[in-house]
Amino acid sequence: MAVRLRKSDLIPIGEMARRTGLSVSAIRFYEDKGLVEPVRSAGNQRRFLRSDIRRVSFIRIAQQLGLTLGEIQAEFAKLPYGRTPTARDWKVISTSIRRVLDERIAELQRTRDRLDGCIGCGCLSLKKCALYNADDHLAAKGPGPRQLLAD
């Protein structure tokens, strides 16, 4: 028995917007960026697959997590080629994003600790300041351990 395509299997952009909470223009923008690839109707209107709802929703979520569209693109590259992604596929991505979050948190904590050092030492005294000296400039200026801030 052949698989029947119900019309509800192909979603127009307006419904996509409703279902994902994104604007129509944003979705078109994502298509431009290659994040989603709807097919076209006879009259050249976009028609999305049901699985695209999840895909597009994921863009929204990942952005809330602080990923750029480029980074999201990179995550999408991990999705299976030629078949609709499963829960397991998405889980792999979620886990990878968790690592990004962990890194981001750790980074912020390191920064905060450095700032604490600065406050404690009556700092922002530039010459000694770990934050100020985070970057290159001020090359070899005085002795002692120099802490560097990851960019």
Next chain:
Amino acid sequence: MAVRLRKSDLIPIGEMARRTGLSVSAIRFYEDKGLVEPVRSAGNQRRFLRSDIRRVSFIRIAQQLGLTLGEIQAEFAKLPYGRTPTARDWKVISTSIRRVLDERIAELQRTRDRLDGCIGCGCLSLKKCALYNADDHLAAKGPGPRQLLAD
């Protein structure tokens, strides 16, 4: 005995750039935004006060901490009017920024926890997803808990 202004007390923009590690154009941009207000030489060239070095350096640091120029301006508003800021003045600001960092870290941790929930629940199942539903939209659609995994 009158205070003598040595020429070294008024710094041209090039030296400012060298001392802060910023580009000349960036410093001019900050002036545009009202973050620093150099005086002008007879020939209309910018002349910065020594204390501006710290001020401008602070912009750089605060940006690395993730503050926008607008937020930095808000912090600067706390500096004393009409006198060169002391170490104590800067400390007040640093402390305030510490609070911003704390908030940011807490927020990220909450997000990570939500993501963990999602991963745990085989999530990104949209309807139930804490991340997905973090925002408003959520148009009641059809009956029963639909799991979009089925697609």
Next chain:
DNA sequence: TCTTGATCTCAAGTTAGGTTGAGATTGCAT
């Protein structure tokens, strides 16, 4: 069939934080 709402494309505008370049002056050391 008519009419209305949904879509289409393409161009331009928006905010943040700058950079780049042109063409004109300034400032300082010989």
Next chain:
DNA sequence: ATGCAATCTCAACCTAACTTGAGATCAAGA
């Protein structure tokens, strides 16, 4: 006094992530 580096202003350009608007076309119910 002159020569050259530093500076000046102003306008245009850049990335990211979209939005807005104009003018044209599509889809579907009465």
